[in-house]
Amino acid sequence: MAKNGSDELMSIGIDIGKDFFHLVGFDLDGRLVLRRKIKRLALVTTFEDLPRCVVGMEACMSAHFVSQTLRELGFEPRIILAIYVKPFNKGQKNDYNAAEAIAEAALRPNLKTVSEKAQEQLDLQALHRVRSRLVSRRTATMNQIRAFLLERGITVRKSVATLRNSLDAILNNRSDELSLRMRKLILGLQQDWVWLDKRIDMTTAEIKDLSTSDDSCRRLMTIPGIGPLISTAVVAAIGKGEAYDRGRDFPAWLGLVPRQNSTGGRTILGRITKRGSKYLRTLFVQAAQVIMMRPQNWHKFSFGPWLEAAATRMQHNKLGVALANKLARIAWSVLRAGTDFNRRGQEILVAI
Template sequence: MAKYDFDDLMSVGVDIGKDVFHLVGFDRDGQRVLRKKIKRLALIATFEDLPRCIVGMEACMSAHYVSLALRQMGFEPRIIPAIYVKPFNKGQKNDYNDAEAIAEAALRPNLKTVSEKSQEQLDLQALHRVRSRLVSRRTAAMNQIRAFLIEQGITVRRSVAALRTSLETILDNRSGEMSLRMRKLILGLQQDWVWLDKRIEMTTYEIKDVSETEEGCQRLMTIPGIGPLISTAVVAVIGKGEAYDRGRDFAAWLGLVPRQNSTGGRTILGRITKRGSKYLRTLFVQAAQVIMMRPQNWHKFSFGRWLEEAGTRMQHSKLGVALANKLARIAWSVLNSGIYFDVKDNEIAAAI
């Protein structure tokens, strides 16, 4: 392969695709000096002939792998959220324009980038994604069973436990109310449900095993409402939280802050933004709801007085989001400081 003569190359934007990558590079004067399409397998060979510089890429599948490979070669990779690349995109959307926008965004000094995940974080994140998919499939199977039963004139109470305990009795005692084919279909869905239960249980045990050996997870689980699932999910996503300057930034990334539409010095706040990780945000909201179900324990927490006062002026759902925001900020502080959370110690609570 011919050598490139790009001594003044300042940044390269990489638009990552499934089979091909599109590269656009700028020199120190802001002139475009590189515009190339390469195969995925030619990535290493192509960058070996380029001078070491800043390499930007959007946060997407395989971005962490590409970032790690380029860092080992001496480049300075920057993984950029797609929402921060969009303002730099000129003209119509195509792969080269996307790569050019990424190259320009990578040069911004104050741009927030995504922290590079280690292999352990990627493995842990994969566990959570597999478990989430299995739970979704189990819910779909249960809903389909309910729908088929309703079509036969048979209704079951809403809870999962009610369906689990009643299904065998329905299939045994009310088989005359449905056809043989329908009964076989429901039995097949029940077998899928049992199989999914076992898979979910196995994946959950594996996640719990990680939480027992990971120091960051052990610190996070000292926070009220946070157990193995949330602690491992947080560690998988943010590591030690180096990508954020403070806990409020992490809570804002999760989408647990009001959306602003302010102008002329007038602050207008709306619903929460719901940006960032939907899965992690849901877990924090669920943790907050569990804490709110036990008001008799609020006095044990360092934030118990705040929770009691907020409960008198906030609607229940809004209070749950506010508490989820506080838990997320505490979680970042615990990870970043390396200190265990003590419900009797206000040192961490004051720091956020």
């Protein structure tokens, strides 16, 4: 077995690590001819000496950077979801076995791969991740304030506005129930809350500015229920949707389709799969719930008759998921067609 490569490599699998990469390669006969551990900084110098072939890697941190680097060198990189690599794993879990499984998975012609993201998409994705983290921290801060007040017998209605408006009055007028140390702690948490509000507003404003300057985002925002957050998140995740052959493939990737457990010719459907991006799936479900809150507007949309009929036979939450699925299909259609959503003439695109 050659340790330094082969003149006839068919595929290479890379197990990407923080400081080291593990490489495993197969020749045209499917024999393992490359097995090497390299430093991250030696990526370019190592692959410059290797014959051009298919290079597979799992979708993870820095996978898009590695893919872009190898594509510039003339290789054919393929980013594969970890769930699709798992069936090819053999033996115990280690870096070389993982790289070997990736190399084998990269050669499967029918295996769906992850589209390589451009730098603009990665920047937009980073903005959404920062905003999501800030919102999560703000929620944790508010919950901690409520918990401290509740331990002193002070309850506040379950509303962000109520807590914000009544917190100053509680700190000033309920000093007999709150110790001096506890008042200082809550005041510090209140300052954290104000700072987080400012950071979230700044990040949201930046996302809105980007949504107005991007053509794809502007087209997506013509769809009912979709605004700057969802439009930019969709563009950051799938670009123009080239990775999907049909409209139903996008909501399937989001996990908005029923889980199947069918056998013997019987179709058995369960709860939704919840695969793919949880963040984007949540945004689509929230958009659907906003539309469902205003039934007087349903007749304005091309999917209005379907929504009115579905509302009579579906439970509320199930209807929300079904509508989120339809919105995701419409979003894919708008991106692929490169046109605005026609509220009365989009049925052909939706059916794709």
